[in-house]
Amino acid sequence: MWKKAFQIATACAKLRSTKSMAGGQLTMSGGAAPARFSQTEAFKGLRLISPTLLYCLIVMAAPLLTVVLYAFMTDTVSETGQKIVAWPLTFENMVTVWTGKVYQTIMARSLMVSMLVTLATVLLAFPVAYYVSFYVPAHRKSLWLFLITIPFWTSYVVRVFLWKVILGYNGVINSGLLSTGIISEPLQAINYNVGALVMTLAHAYAPFAILPIFVVLEKIDRSLLEAGQDLGESRIMTFLRVTLPLSVPGIIAAVLIVFIPTVGDYVTPDLIGGGKLPMIANMIEVQMLKQNNRALGSAIAVSAMLIVAAVSIIFVLLNRRYLKGASR
Amino acid sequence: MKSSGLKYYTIAYLIFLYAPIILLPVFAFNDNKIIAFPLKCGMTKPFGAPFGHR
Numbered sequence: 001m002w003k004k005a006f007q008i009a010t011a012c013a014k015l016r017s018t019k020s021m022a023g024g025q026l027t028m029s030g031g032a033a034p035a036r037f038s039q040t041e042a043f044k045g046l047r048l049i050s051p052t053l054l055y056c057l058i059v060m061a062a063p064l065l066t067v068v069l070y071a072f073m074t075d076t077v078s079e080t081g082q083k084i085v086a087w088p089l090t091f092e093n094m095v096t097v098w099t100g101k102v103y104q105t106i107m108a109r110s111l112m113v114s115m116l117v118t119l120a121t122v123l124l125a126f127p128v129a130y131y132v133s134f135y136v137p138a139h140r141k142s143l144w145l146f147l148i149t150i151p152f153w154t155s156y157v158v159r160v161f162l163w164k165v166i167l168g169y170n171g172v173i174n175s176g177l178l179s180t181g182i183i184s185e186p187l188q189a190i191n192y193n194v195g196a197l198v199m200t201l202a203h204a205y206a207p208f209a210i211l212p213i214f215v216v217l218e219k220i221d222r223s224l225l226e227a228g229q230d231l232g233e234s235r236i237m238t239f240l241r242v243t244l245p246l247s248v249p250g251i252i253a254a255v256l257i258v259f260i261p262t263v264g265d266y267v268t269p270d271l272i273g274g275g276k277l278p279m280i281a282n283m284i285e286v287q288m289l290k291q292n293n294r295a296l297g298s299a300i301a302v303s304a305m306l307i308v309a310a311v312s313i314i315f316v317l318l319n320r321r322y323l324k325g326a327s328r
Numbered sequence: 329m330k331s332s333g334l335k336y337y338t339i340a341y342l343i344f345l346y347a348p349i350i351l352l353p354v355f356a357f358n359d360n361k362i363i364a365f366p367l368k369c370g371m372t373k374p375f376g377a378p379f380g381h382r
Contacts, residue, residue, distance in 0.1 A: 127334055127338070127341075128337075128341050131334040131335065131337070131338045132338070135334060135335070147342060148345065150346075150349075151345045151346055151348070154349065154352070158352070159348050159349075162348030162349075162351055162352060165348075165351060165355065166347065166348065172351065203344065203345065203348070206345060
């Protein structure tokens with residue numbers, strides 16, 4: 001993309017200089033190449049974007065490249081007795097991560113939990129987005145969207161902690177049921193398990209699923225639904241054959257927005273899982289901060305990134321049929 | 329109207345979204361060591377804590 005923009009800018013600059021030469025205004029012929037380059041529009045353009053470009057490189061690319069580089073280095077103890085990341089580039093840590101039973105189990109759990117969360121969030125969110133888009137009067141839509149986003153004005157950690165308060169062993173549900181005499185012992189099926197994790201994360205990521213689906217549903221031409229019903233389809237068949245395929249781009253966006261961050265979620269497994277259900281981010285935290293193995297931690301992080309990228313790409317490719325239709 | 333089912337579902341979903349937020353002020357008035365029902369009402373104590381009253 002950069003290359004193309006640069007080419008266009010250079011072409012524009014050339015065109016301009018030939019014009020001005022024809023007009024007899026430009027008398028300077030030849031001269032040092034760097035001096036001429038500094039006069040071009042391409043240079044001006046690059047100079048204009050360079051602060052932001054530099055900022056992007058420092059803030060986004062540098063940490064990522066560091067993690068990738070660390071993943072192929074090794075943890076050693078320096079002469080002063082401190083743990084450092086040392087030079088020889090090896091695949092040692094990557095092999096450890098990809099063959100280790102612990103890492104495989106925890107990565108599999110992270111993927112399973114975030115897939116369940118994605119499924120739950122998108123399935124629960126779709127009817128809400130559908131209701132707001134199709135049944136709420138136009139002047140009330142923003143009020144409904146506002147109502148949906150209000151619970152997310154508090155901190156993420158506070159919300160997760162409150163789910164622990166609700167679902168925990170001494171939590172609201174258990175103590176409420178105990179005090180009314182419905183149960184005689186606290187329920188253990190609702191706390192410190194994958195179900196509680198999924199419920200908390202499905203709550204935390206709800207607006208990220210509702211909003212993209214709502215946007216896509218809003219764009220659907222209502223006359224298509226009318227046409228579907230005029231041609232003799234039932235309401236359910238119209239929904240399945242018109243509304244649902246047209247809303248797939250939004251569903252894909254929602255799936256990716258929910259799936260990608262939940263794989264790396266750190267707070268929820270720590271608080272809701274009670275430390276018994278660590279996910280990949282907890283593993284990275286243990287290696288990076290507690291054990292001070294930054295190379296191994298980076299290797300886990302890079303592996304997790306690759307797996308998430310692969311799963312997301314496969315998901316998008318499986319659904320590319322619907323995405324093509326949307327861009328036309 | 330066919331939308332009534334969807335409407336009730338959406339309201340139930342909103343209750344799910346608001347559940348933790350509703351509990352936040354409820355437990356602000358709780359003066360117990362553990363966060364659980366029944367509430368031990370000691371309204372002044374938790375609100376005094378940020379200002380150094382213990």
